[in-house]
Amino acid sequence: MTQLDDITVKDVDVLVIGGGTAGPMAAITAKEKDPSASVMLLEKANVKRSGAISMGMDGLNNAVIPGHATPEQYTKEITIANDGIVLQKGVMEYAERSFDMIQKLDNWGVYFQKDETGEYDVKKVHHLGTYVLPMPEGHNIKKILYRRLRRNRVQVENRYQAIRLMKDESGAVSGCIALGTRDAEVIVIRAKAVVLCTGAAGRIGLPASGYLYGTYENPTNCGDGHSMAYHVGAELSGLECYQINPLLKDYNGPACAYVTGPLGGYTANANGDRFIECDYWSGQMMMEFYNELQSGNGPVFLKLDHLAEETIQEIEDVLHTNERPSRGRFHDGRGNDYRTKMVEMHISEIGFCAGHSASGVWINEKGETTVPGLYGAGDMASIPHSYMLGAFVYGDICGANAVEFAKHRDLPTLDETFILREKQRILAPLKRSDGIPPNQFEYKLRRFVNDYLQPPKITKKMDIGLQRLKDMEQDIEFLYARDPHELLRANEAQHVYDCALMAAHASMYRQESRWGLYHHYVDYPQTNNDDWFCHVQLYKSEDNQMACKKRPIDPYVVELDEEEKTAYQKMRIQQVS
Amino acid sequence: MPTATQISMVPVVVDNEKCIADKGCRTCIDVCPLDVLWIDEKTGKAHMRYDECWYCMPCEADCPTDAVTVNIPYLLR
Ligand SMILES: Cc1cc2nc3c(=O)[nH]c(=O)nc-3n(C[C@H](O)[C@H](O)[C@H](O)COP(=O)(O)OP(=O)(O)OC[C@H]3O[C@@H](n4cnc5c(N)ncnc54)[C@H](O)[C@@H]3O)c2cc1C
Ligand code: SF4
Ligand code: SF4
Numbered sequence: 001m002t003q004l005d006d007i008t009v010k011d012v013d014v015l016v017i018g019g020g021t022a023g024p025m026a027a028i029t030a031k032e033k034d035p036s037a038s039v040m041l042l043e044k045a046n047v048k049r050s051g052a053i054s055m056g057m058d059g060l061n062n063a064v065i066p067g068h069a070t071p072e073q074y075t076k077e078i079t080i081a082n083d084g085i086v087l088q089k090g091v092m093e094y095a096e097r098s099f100d101m102i103q104k105l106d107n108w109g110v111y112f113q114k115d116e117t118g119e120y121d122v123k124k125v126h127h128l129g130t131y132v133l134p135m136p137e138g139h140n141i142k143k144i145l146y147r148r149l150r151r152n153r154v155q156v157e158n159r160y161q162a163i164r165l166m167k168d169e170s171g172a173v174s175g176c177i178a179l180g181t182r183d184a185e186v187i188v189i190r191a192k193a194v195v196l197c198t199g200a201a202g203r204i205g206l207p208a209s210g211y212l213y214g215t216y217e218n219p220t221n222c223g224d225g226h227s228m229a230y231h232v233g234a235e236l237s238g239l240e241c242y243q244i245n246p247l248l249k250d251y252n253g254p255a256c257a258y259v260t261g262p263l264g265g266y267t268a269n270a271n272g273d274r275f276i277e278c279d280y281w282s283g284q285m286m287m288e289f290y291n292e293l294q295s296g297n298g299p300v301f302l303k304l305d306h307l308a309e310e311t312i313q314e315i316e317d318v319l320h321t322n323e324r325p326s327r328g329r330f331h332d333g334r335g336n337d338y339r340t341k342m343v344e345m346h347i348s349e350i351g352f353c354a355g356h357s358a359s360g361v362w363i364n365e366k367g368e369t370t371v372p373g374l375y376g377a378g379d380m381a382s383i384p385h386s387y388m389l390g391a392f393v394y395g396d397i398c399g400a401n402a403v404e405f406a407k408h409r410d411l412p413t414l415d416e417t418f419i420l421r422e423k424q425r426i427l428a429p430l431k432r433s434d435g436i437p438p439n440q441f442e443y444k445l446r447r448f449v450n451d452y453l454q455p456p457k458i459t460k461k462m463d464i465g466l467q468r469l470k471d472m473e474q475d476i477e478f479l480y481a482r483d484p485h486e487l488l489r490a491n492e493a494q495h496v497y498d499c500a501l502m503a504a505h506a507s508m509y510r511q512e513s514r515w516g517l518y519h520h521y522v523d524y525p526q527t528n529n530d531d532w533f534c535h536v537q538l539y540k541s542e543d544n545q546m547a548c549k550k551r552p553i554d555p556y557v558v559e560l561d562e563e564e565k566t567a568y569q570k571m572r573i574q575q576v577s
Numbered sequence: 578m579p580t581a582t583q584i585s586m587v588p589v590v591v592d593n594e595k596c597i598a599d600k601g602c603r604t605c606i607d608v609c610p611l612d613v614l615w616i617d618e619k620t621g622k623a624h625m626r627y628d629e630c631w632y633c634m635p636c637e638a639d640c641p642t643d644a645v646t647v648n649i650p651y652l653l654r
Contacts, residue, residue, distance in 0.1 A: 045609070045610040045611070045612065046607055046608055046609075046610070048607070048608055049608040049609075049610060049635040049639070050610050051610070054610055054633050054635055055633055055634060055635060055638070159612070181612055182612070209652050209653050210652060211650055211652040211653055212629065213611065213629045213630060213631055213650075214631075214650065214652070214653055215631075218610060218631055218633070219611060219629070219631055220610050220611060250653045251649070251653060252653075324633070325634050325638075326632040326633070326634055326647055326649060329632075329647075329648070329649055330649050330653070330654075333649055333654050334654075434578050434579060434580055435578055435580075436578065437580065478578065480578075480580070485612060485626075485627060488612070489629075
């Protein structure tokens with residue numbers, strides 16, 4: 001440990017930022033590959049109970065298990081669901097490693113549902129293939145990961161918010177600057193390689209309830225990683241392909257196709273009729289959901305009241321104990337009973353998430369971002385529809401590649417001027433004696449996002465939205481925090497601000513409609529493959545401006561035939577429409 | 578710019594009779610992902626200091642004395 005001015009500097013070989021799902025796996029793998037390497041896992045909350053799976057998980061949404069699906073089939077399905085805009089090599093890499101990862105987790109004690117013959121009990125939810133593996137005992141997964149972190153002697157630092165990444169004169173990443181969330185201490189972690197695992201950007205839009213923390217995503221995941229990647233010069237991709245999910249109205253938990261679907265539940269309109277072919281979450285499915293909400297047949301409901309008592313009990317057992325256990329309490333308060341009435345559903349706020357959609361920091365099939373030494377995994381990275389198992393698989397890939405990268409590098413030099421300037425910037429809200437509270441700043445920002453940036457996207461509206469956001473830039477200098485906790489919120493709010501700007505820029509750049517509701521651009525209602533069959537990359541230009549460019553789609557490793565390409569376009573059930 | 582202090586009904590309730598924070602327990606405070614539970618200086622027990630809750634429930638599940646109850650935030654109820 002060294003000192004820089006009065007700042008503590010910790011030196012490590014590999015720094016993993018974010019200890020939710022992908023992060024612990026990255027840190028464990030790095031240590032397994034090279035036990036002599038120093039590996040730090042930095043977490044804003046506490047790795048015991050952090051991230052999307054803080055209470056566990058209901059199942060694997062995308063398991064590629066021999067006998068049920070092949071990596072080629074899965075890669076095709078995700079390519080189609082994502083309207084062709086995918087790095088297929090990246091999806092294929094996941095699919096090929098998916099089964100090994102399930103077996104690894106199984107060996108570690110994670111329990112997956114098996115049938116009478118002891119085989120994995122996989123269910124069909126997707127449009128074409130069979131990939132959903134229930135985990136009725138999914139609540140112990142964080143404990144199992146924690147045990148592995150201890151056993152492998154990963155250095156865990158809880159309650160630090162990473163705020164800025166640093167790079168050296170060669171342009172390679174050199175660590176991060178972080179803030180102690182309880183004592184407002186600014187520290188520096190110098191690292192030879194960094195793996196970003198900070199989860200989705202879940203606080204861009206405002207939930208319809210108006211409650212800032214009533215988001216679909218765990219609200220600790222506010223886009224810190226997206227903002228950090230942007231400022232250090234990494235490319236982000238597909239940000240216009242928002243995450244928007246079908247949820248229970250007011251209660252921001254999934255409704256949930258994956259659990260109830262295989263047991264006979266489905267999404268219905270006010271008449272109790274099915275209107276979508278397939279409840280698997282995709283932009284096309286969300287478009288039909290949105291259309292139904294706007295139509296005379298709305299609102300939309302989760303329909304279970306036709307199911308047998310034992311089935312409903314089974315559903316309640318899973319839905320009210322694992323992932324979002326407060327759901328039962330919400331229903332009790334409202335007098336909802338799955339047996340007697342359908343439960344109202346609604347559309348979530350917008351966000352960036354590759355776990356469910358395709359928006360995030362660009363990575364390739366090795367987990368590399370466009371900045372040397374910087375890797376990314378899980379919901380914040382760009383491999384689409386990766387869910388929990390994708391976070392584990394890419395965590396594993398990044399951990400192995402990061403520790404290898406670190407081996408061939410000396411400790412980088414630090415840019416002291418940058419660090420001292422950042423320290424001042426980070427602490428500024430605490431030094432003021434009055435000003436704008438972070439919650440008010442964030443509320444206003446996110447309301448503008450809802451008013452102007454959520455679909456249907458309209459150029460004139462997005463123009464106004466962008467202007468409102470730019471007007472708010474001057475408010476940042478007035479953010480005011482009375483204690484370290486409010487300082488954490490003030491720094492988070494600035495990252496939410498960056499993400500909102502990114503959402504606007506990327507959406508206005510792609511002048512076509514694609515991915516159903518996710519990028520439903522009213523001025524350009526058609527999909528235009530001639531001009532827009534490409535990724536949209538967002539980056540910081542030489543003159544520090546937010547800029548976008550096209551990136552061609554890499555050659556496919558699995559070809560699609562014409563018939564398959566449009567499978568996800570035919571979501572609406574014909575007799576109802 | 579002057580500021581005001583507004584009140585807000587918080588979703589998480591701690592039963593002071595059951596809470597053993599005075600014996601050194603910090604479990605709920607440790608596990609909360611949003612870091613909104615703190616020791617109440619007046620009572621020495623855990624309490625919810627900031628109305629920023631994801632109603633995710635680790636605080637309730639991990640409390641050794643069942644002192645914590647997570648309610649749905651009023652705005653969503
Ligand atoms: C409600 C819900 C239900 C889901 N259900 C399923 C399901 O049934 N099946 C399935 O396969 N997938 C499901 N998913 C998706 C799956 O959980 C995620 O894709 C996966 O867990 C993402 O892992 P991650 O590591 O990217 O993010 P997370 O596990 O969320 O971890 C991100 C971590 O980064 C930390 N962090 C954030 N910012 C910083 C910072 N600045 N500094 C330090 N640390 C930071 C956070 O505290 C957090 O611990 C669900 C997701 C949600 C939200
Ligand atoms: S976990 Fe329970 S006993 Fe411990 S401090 Fe919290 S409320 Fe009190
Ligand atoms: S429910 Fe979750 S966010 Fe709310 S206080 Fe408990 S642990 Fe914290």
